[in-house]
Amino acid sequence: MSSKYLELTQEIRRQARELLASGEVAAFLGFTAGSLSMTTRPFVARTPEDAEKLVWNSFCVVNLANYLPALLKSLEPPRGPKDPPPTGPLPKVGVLATGCWSRNMVVQAQENQVDRSRLVILGVPSRGMVDRKNVVAALKGKEVLDVVEDDHVLRVKGKWGEEEISRWSVVRDNCQSCTHPNPVIYDRMLDTPSERASQAPFAQIEAIEAMSANERWQWFTQEFSSCIRCYACRNACPLCYCTTCFVDDNRPQWVGKTLKNPDVLTFHILRAFHCAGRCTDCGACESVCPMGIKVRLLTKKLSKDVLTLFGVEAGMDITIPAPFTTYAPSDQNPFECDTCSSTNKKE
Amino acid sequence: MKTQIDRNQLVQWLQHTLDGFELFYPMKDAQTGVVHLRNAKDTAIDADSVLKPVPGVPKTSIKTFFMPQPEVIARFSVNSKDAQAFVLRALDAQSPRRVLLNIRPCDARSVALNAKPYADDPYFQGLMARTVIIGRTCTETCATCFCERVGGSPQGTEGMDVVLREVEDGFSLKALTQKGAAFLKETGCDMQGLELSQISGDGRPELPKIAMEMREKDLLELYNAPFWPQVAEPCINCGACTFLCPTCYCFDIQDEVLGTKGVRLRYWDSCMFPLFTLHASGHNPRGQKVQRVRNRFMHKFKYFPDRFGPVSCVGCGRCVKDCPVNIDIREVISLMQAV
Numbered sequence: 001m002s003s004k005y006l007e008l009t010q011e012i013r014r015q016a017r018e019l020l021a022s023g024e025v026a027a028f029l030g031f032t033a034g035s036l037s038m039t040t041r042p043f044v045a046r047t048p049e050d051a052e053k054l055v056w057n058s059f060c061v062v063n064l065a066n067y068l069p070a071l072l073k074s075l076e077p078p079r080g081p082k083d084p085p086p087t088g089p090l091p092k093v094g095v096l097a098t099g100c101w102s103r104n105m106v107v108q109a110q111e112n113q114v115d116r117s118r119l120v121i122l123g124v125p126s127r128g129m130v131d132r133k134n135v136v137a138a139l140k141g142k143e144v145l146d147v148v149e150d151d152h153v154l155r156v157k158g159k160w161g162e163e164e165i166s167r168w169s170v171v172r173d174n175c176q177s178c179t180h181p182n183p184v185i186y187d188r189m190l191d192t193p194s195e196r197a198s199q200a201p202f203a204q205i206e207a208i209e210a211m212s213a214n215e216r217w218q219w220f221t222q223e224f225s226s227c228i229r230c231y232a233c234r235n236a237c238p239l240c241y242c243t244t245c246f247v248d249d250n251r252p253q254w255v256g257k258t259l260k261n262p263d264v265l266t267f268h269i270l271r272a273f274h275c276a277g278r279c280t281d282c283g284a285c286e287s288v289c290p291m292g293i294k295v296r297l298l299t300k301k302l303s304k305d306v307l308t309l310f311g312v313e314a315g316m317d318i319t320i321p322a323p324f325t326t327y328a329p330s331d332q333n334p335f336e337c338d339t340c341s342s343t344n345k346k347e
Numbered sequence: 348m349k350t351q352i353d354r355n356q357l358v359q360w361l362q363h364t365l366d367g368f369e370l371f372y373p374m375k376d377a378q379t380g381v382v383h384l385r386n387a388k389d390t391a392i393d394a395d396s397v398l399k400p401v402p403g404v405p406k407t408s409i410k411t412f413f414m415p416q417p418e419v420i421a422r423f424s425v426n427s428k429d430a431q432a433f434v435l436r437a438l439d440a441q442s443p444r445r446v447l448l449n450i451r452p453c454d455a456r457s458v459a460l461n462a463k464p465y466a467d468d469p470y471f472q473g474l475m476a477r478t479v480i481i482g483r484t485c486t487e488t489c490a491t492c493f494c495e496r497v498g499g500s501p502q503g504t505e506g507m508d509v510v511l512r513e514v515e516d517g518f519s520l521k522a523l524t525q526k527g528a529a530f531l532k533e534t535g536c537d538m539q540g541l542e543l544s545q546i547s548g549d550g551r552p553e554l555p556k557i558a559m560e561m562r563e564k565d566l567l568e569l570y571n572a573p574f575w576p577q578v579a580e581p582c583i584n585c586g587a588c589t590f591l592c593p594t595c596y597c598f599d600i601q602d603e604v605l606g607t608k609g610v611r612l613r614y615w616d617s618c619m620f621p622l623f624t625l626h627a628s629g630h631n632p633r634g635q636k637v638q639r640v641r642n643r644f645m646h647k648f649k650y651f652p653d654r655f656g657p658v659s660c661v662g663c664g665r666c667v668k669d670c671p672v673n674i675d676i677r678e679v680i681s682l683m684q685a686v
Contacts, residue, residue, distance in 0.1 A: 034673035034675075035667070035673060035675040035677070035678065036490065036491065036667065036668070036673065036675075037490075039673040040673065041581050041672055041673040041674075042580075042581040042672055043580075043581065044580055062583075062671060062672055066583065070636075133379065133381075136379070136380045136381070137378065137379045137380050139380060140375075140377075140380045141375050141376075141379075141380025141381065141382065141401070141403070142380070143402070143403060143489050143490065145490055159487075228416070228586075228587075228590045228591075229586070229590070230585050230586040230587040230589075230590045230591075230617070231585050231586060231620075232583065232585035232586075232587045232671050234585075235583040235584055235585040236583050236585070236671055244621075248620065248621065248622045250601075250622065253601070256601075256603060257417065257599070257601055257612065257614045258416070258417040258612065258614060259416050259417065260417075287671070288583070288585070288587070288671030288672075290406070290587045290591060290669040290671075291406070292379055292381065
């Protein structure tokens with residue numbers, strides 16, 4: 001492991017152990033080593049001894065904010081649906097947060113999913129996480145048995161031998177285009193803030209926007225054609241917390257269950273729109289997709305639109321409401337259609 | 348008579364089968380390095396991938412061919428003037444006959460395992476009858492392979508109709524089922540030097556050790572074991588494991604109507620999804636994540652062996668490889684074995 005990650009792992013363990021031992025938190029949410037190379041497993045430490053199992057490396061791709069609402073609830077005293085909410089302070093959770101995950105915690109607080117005062121956030125400036133699918137692609141499908149991380153190089157080993165890959169070349173698209181690698185809210189900071197900020201955060205989106213409508217449709221249908229509707233993208237997303245998702249509802253049936261275009265595309269486009277103004281581009285959806293679909297390009301496009309139209313990035317400021325939960329007379333409302341060239345501009 | 352054919356003959360013969368069959372075999376995507384089962388019709392037959400199969404399990408689950416996602420199982424009319432309105436009718440056309448080539452022993456075995464609960468299912472059996480599996484034993488295993496632990500073998504042939512083996516100076520083809528023999532005869536009759544081996548594989552194999560072990564365990568002790576919450580904790584309850592798994596065979600049925608025409612669809616369902624067990628009353632016996640996760644493993648390693656004999660897992664490792672949060676079924680098996 002790179003010296004940087006080794007140090008951070010030690011620091012995370014030390015702080016988690018201390019938080020758990022002092023009783024300041026009842027649980028600490030982080031990652032433990034996975035059973036395969038290039039994997040990590042989200043892990044809840046409940047005792048100071050558990051803290052020794054925590055790790056930090058380039059493969060921590062799952063967004064920890066996703067686990068917070070259920071974990072916080074599990075620590076509350078059990079109560080029936082009609083019982084009053086508990087009074088007095090409730091047990092806290094320690095959690096690791098990079099820039100995007102911390103922004104998700106802001107969104108969760110804005111949407112009353114998470115009580116900020118019950119979190120002890122350990123901020124970790126992100127160096128960008130690696131998608132193991134990128135490593136597999138770089139190796140043309142050769143099986144990876146072990147990866148040793150240096151600061152800027154991954155030394156990848158398999159039965160076929162050993163190869164060095166530049167770390168940045170396999171860092172996820174969302175991390176490469178990230179402009180906020182540092183946590184926006186935290187209680188303790190574990191490292192010096194990162195200075196990296198993408199100069200072209202929307203380059204991937206602009207490339208698609210430059211296409212004709214037909215080309216875009218081609219891209220959209222092709223990119224999502226391998227979807228198996230496992231909903232890993234949805235379930236890995238901290239924004240997707242509806243008790244019953246519209247695709248699971250069958251009274252009424254909003255979306256068909258097949259793998260045909262209308263059903264698959266409806267699911268993805270509607271899911272993306274549900275995330276508009278809330279998505280922090282954490283990339284979890286894309287990282288967990290077993291089929292390697294570039295799921296996050298839809299939400300990234302909506303982030304760009306929200307930034308352009310409302311001047312807001314999701315989860316940057318816990319004191320202001322999310323853009324789509326509020327209204328201002330100055331809000332823009334243009335509608336232009338480049339296929340029929342009709343416009344509906346606000347006077 | 349020789350029992351083998353050379354490389355060119357093999358490719359020629361496969362080309363020949365395209366007249367009456369759709370041919371699918373594992374092909375590697377050049378860009379992503381991921382292996383999929385692809386239709387040879389979409390590309391030319393790639394001699395390299397055919398002769399030397401790419402190592403590792405294809406992403407595509409072989410169950411797609413026997414439990415299509417989705418499968419139209421009947422049609423009906425909703426036009427009330429129609430004398431047959433709202434009466435389910437069988438489909439007119441049958442799906443084409445297919446050959447699945449270079450199928451790994453784990454995937455072939457999964458078809459044999461799924462055929463147990465689907466023994467009386469006309470749709471599954473219909474697709475089985477029209478599909479020939481040409482298996483290829485494994486020369487290379489992956490870090491995620493564990494077929495031997497669940498009763499399979501890299502050299503196993505269970506579920507295959509024909510086994511293709513590389514021998515000195517060529518390949519040997521051996522029919523293992525009547526279907527396989529008929530297929531070889533149909534497609535290779537005018538080929539010199541092809542011998543049909545004696546049909547074997549009808550003897551009932553003994554139950555694998557793990558199945559015996561799980562069958563002896565007390566169901567409730569396993570069900571109430573203390574490790575389930577810990578196993579389930581990282582799970583995000585997506586269906587990646589169940590949809591990639593070749594032996595997860597649960598389905599749901601819905602009717603879809605467009606205009607006056609309706610179809611009855613059968614499509615994959617997953618025990619990871621809350622809707623899976625939701626009752627009409629609103630009650631959900633598996634309303635919590637931990638209950639759903641437990642069910643996936645209990646079904647594979649306890650309910651299925653109790654009812655059908657072997658465990659419902661072939662050790663292909665797809666779920667291990669692609670679980671977003673690295674829930675490793677091998678660890679869960681160890682936990683269950685220790686009960």
